Amino acid sequence: MHRVYRPRNYLEIGVNDGRSLALSRVPSIAVDPAFKVVTSISCDVHLVKQTSDAFFARKDPLLHLRTGRNPFRALARRDPLRALGGDPRLELAFIDGMHLFEFALRDFMNIEKHARWSSVIVLDDMMPRNVDEAARDRHTGAWTGDVYKVAEVLRRFRPDLLVAEVDTTPTGVVAVFGADPSNTVLTQKYDAIIEEYVTEDPQDVPDEILTRKRAVAPEALLGAGFWPALIRARNLNRPRSAFTDLRRQIERVTG
Numbered sequence: 008m009h010r011v012y013r014p015r016n017y018l019e020i021g022v023n024d025g026r027s028l029a030l031s032r033v034p035s036i037a038v039d040p041a042f043k044v045v046t047s048i049s050c051d052v053h054l055v056k057q058t059s060d061a062f063f064a065r066k067d068p069l070l071h072l073r074t075g076r077n078p079f080r081a082l083a084r085r086d087p088l089r090a091l092g093g094d095p096r097l098e099l100a101f102i103d104g105m106h107l108f109e110f111a112l113r114d115f116m117n118i119e120k121h122a123r124w125s126s127v128i129v130l131d132d133m134m135p136r137n138v139d140e141a142a143r144d145r146h147t148g149a150w151t152g153d154v155y156k157v158a159e160v161l162r163r164f165r166p167d168l169l170v171a172e173v174d175t176t177p178t179g180v181v182a183v184f185g186a187d188p189s190n191t192v193l194t195q196k197y198d199a200i201i202e203e204y205v206t207e208d209p210q211d212v213p214d215e216i217l218t219r220k221r222a223v224a225p226e227a228l229l230g231a232g233f234w235p236a237l238i239r240a241r242n243l244n245r246p247r248s249a250f251t252d253l254r255r256q257i258e259r260v261t262g
């Protein structure tokens with residue numbers, strides 16, 4: 008995704024030893040209350056030792072992207088208004104923190120507030136291989152928890168988004184296109200959603216998740232023809248109306 012989508016900034020929730028953060032080459036923010044980075048990192052990163060909820064509660068969580076060595080700073084030099092209060096938008100975000108549905112949903116909601124329609128938000132561990140792996144109360148080595156429910160909630164409450172399941176090893180990811188920071192549906196319905204979707208173990212994992220029926224092969228998604236158009240629209244800051252045509256192009260690959 009880094010190579011194909013070429014984001015100009017990156018946010019990661021859940022860093023652990025830094026293996027996924029090692030893929031970033033652009034100004035990044037990485038959040039984890041208990042990171043233990045042992046991997047060589049090749050980006051200008053603000054490593055935040057906090058939970059993602061605490062991080063997003065900050066007054067200016069993306070400060071690093073505004074003031075660090077990054078493209079926004081160059082823009083700010085040319086545009087004093089930006090220098091005073093530039094509003095960097097996240098381009099690629101990876102949600103891989105606490106593996107409980109409500110945490111991952113909040114991560115998505117908080118990230119979307121700082122994204123644009125042309126951003127890509129990826130959630131990890133969205134396709135547990137069995138019901139044990141999907142338990143809220145962890146009792147397996149590999150653990151997805153019940154974060155897979157986020158995809159179902161987004162499809163149901165946010166049909167404006169494009170939610171694509173991707174058949175990665177071992178536990179699948181979901182890529183979300185078409186973020187809309189002005190949409191308040193999830194915030195308004197948050198309490199009702201939690202009430203309905205946070206359920207006791209064992210979790211009733213749908214067959215389509217376990218069999219990965221809807222999932223697209225990662226090579227097919229990354230090799231698809233829509234990326235250059237998405238990147239162009241992102242870099243030129245095209246309005247949201249441009250998503251309609253791009254959505255059709257993405258759906259040709261994701262179904």
Ligand SMILES: C[S@@+](CC[C@H](N)C(=O)[O-])C[C@H]1O[C@@H](n2cnc3c(N)ncnc32)[C@H](O)[C@@H]1O
Nearest residue numbers: 021022023026027039040041058059103104105
């Ligand atoms: C699966 S690991 C991340 C792996 C990493 N993204 C990678 O692929 O190399 C999950 C991490 O989430 C962190 N975590 C747990 N609760 C969190 C929270 N509330 N906010 C942010 N990170 C959290 C844990 O400390 C753990 O290091």
